[in-house]
Amino acid sequence: MSLQSSEITPKELYFNRRRFLGATAGALAFGALPASGAKVNPLDQAGPMHNLTGEQPNARNMVTTYNNFYEFGTHHEDPAHNAPAWKPPANWTISLEGEVAKPKTLDLDAILKLAPVEERIYRHRCVEAWSLVIPWVGIPLSALLKQAEPTGNAKYVAFESYYDPHQMLSSRAAGIRFPYVEGLRLNEAMHPLTLLAVGVYGESLPNQNGAPVRLVVPWKYGFKGIKSITRIRFVRDQPPTTWNVKWGEAYGFYSNVNPNRDHPGWSQRREQRLGGGLFGQGTSINTQMFNGYRAQVAGLYSGMDLLRYY
Ligand SMILES: Nc1nc2c(c(=O)[nH]1)N[C@H]1C(S)=C(S)[C@@H](COP(=O)(O)O)O[C@H]1N2
Ligand SMILES: [Mo]
Numbered sequence: 001m002s003l004q005s006s007e008i009t010p011k012e013l014y015f016n017r018r019r020f021l022g023a024t025a026g027a028l029a030f031g032a033l034p035a036s037g038a039k040v041n042p043l044d045q046a047g048p049m050h051n052l053t054g055e056q057p058n059a060r061n062m063v064t065t066y067n068n069f070y071e072f073g074t075h076h077e078d079p080a081h082n083a084p085a086w087k088p089p090a091n092w093t094i095s096l097e098g099e100v101a102k103p104k105t106l107d108l109d110a111i112l113k114l115a116p117v118e119e120r121i122y123r124h125r126c127v128e129a130w131s132l133v134i135p136w137v138g139i140p141l142s143a144l145l146k147q148a149e150p151t152g153n154a155k156y157v158a159f160e161s162y163y164d165p166h167q168m169l170s171s172r173a174a175g176i177r178f179p180y181v182e183g184l185r186l187n188e189a190m191h192p193l194t195l196l197a198v199g200v201y202g203e204s205l206p207n208q209n210g211a212p213v214r215l216v217v218p219w220k221y222g223f224k225g226i227k228s229i230t231r232i233r234f235v236r237d238q239p240p241t242t243w244n245v246k247w248g249e250a251y252g253f254y255s256n257v258n259p260n261r262d263h264p265g266w267s268q269r270r271e272q273r274l275g276g277g278l279f280g281q282g283t284s285i286n287t288q289m290f291n292g293y294r295a296q297v298a299g300l301y302s303g304m305d306l307l308r309y310y
Pocket of ligand 2: 068125127128221222223
């Protein structure tokens with residue numbers, strides 16, 4: 001299937017410093033090479049931006065200061081205060097393990113060469129019923145997963161975040177188990193909308209948004225978008241996931257955005273789209289099935305009772 005891009009957003013809608021369509025990428029397209037020895041930032045070569053929402057992205061300031069990253073605090077403002085001091089290991093790698101023909105460990109440079117780096121604007125619907133519109137930069141996760149050549153036994157993909165107890169909260173203080181883990185069914189992980197993000201707003205990910213590399217699954221609640229990934233395992237059985245272990249009735253394995261399946265504590269029918277309004281409190285809007293990506297992803301769940309497999 002191909003991605004339905006509702007439009008290519010005019011660059012002024014996004015940021016006046018969206019360099020790639022203007023300076024850098026244009027120059028590269030016309031054959032001008034960077035000065036010899038200069039390292040080209042793959043983010044500078046991102047192709048045209050695809051807006052998969054038809055909506056205008058939130059202001060950068062909102063997306064980088066209103067976060068969930070329990071390793072750096074349990075309040076929305078905490079990660080922007082605490083995460084910037086964190087020094088991720090210099091040579092970040094992701095290992096591919098488990099039910100694969102070719103287990104391997106790749107560093108970020110290698111990962112960014114696997115597919116053209118893209119910019120995609122997605123809706124981001126947190127399970128807490130707020131939402132944002134975010135311009136990510138990354139590659140399809142499938143490009144990375146294929147490298148390991150998953151065997152026929154690989155039915156699910158399990159992800160693990162980096163965890164350093166000396167620089168991050170304890171599990172006890174955060175109230176969830178660390179390292180943070182997440183999981184997808186293999187065909188969800190291979191879906192072309194599933195993004196391995198390395199940037200946002202045309203720049204590398206700020207620590208609070210999951211530096212240097214995180215998952216974005218736009219038709220699922222935000223907590224499926226595991227941050228600061230170091231390890232990916234292909235497995236036979238549905239893997240444990242952090243929020244499901246914490247409270248299964250509230251946080252299902254699938255966690256597809258579904259206005260018909262309430263959280264035990266609140267309705268999921270509507271969401272607060274943050275950013276607008278007199279005080280930046282946003283506006284209340286209807287939540288869409290699969291967060292508005294029904295046409296692209298409903299086929300993954302045909303025949304499944306989505307109130308049972310929530
Ligand atoms: N490792 C880790 N990943 C995580 C979380 C977390 O606490 N730890 N929070 C999740 C939740 S609940 C959401 S809504 C998104 C938030 O991403 P953002 O801060 O970039 O908007 O990250 C998800 N990924
Ligand atoms: Mo969330």
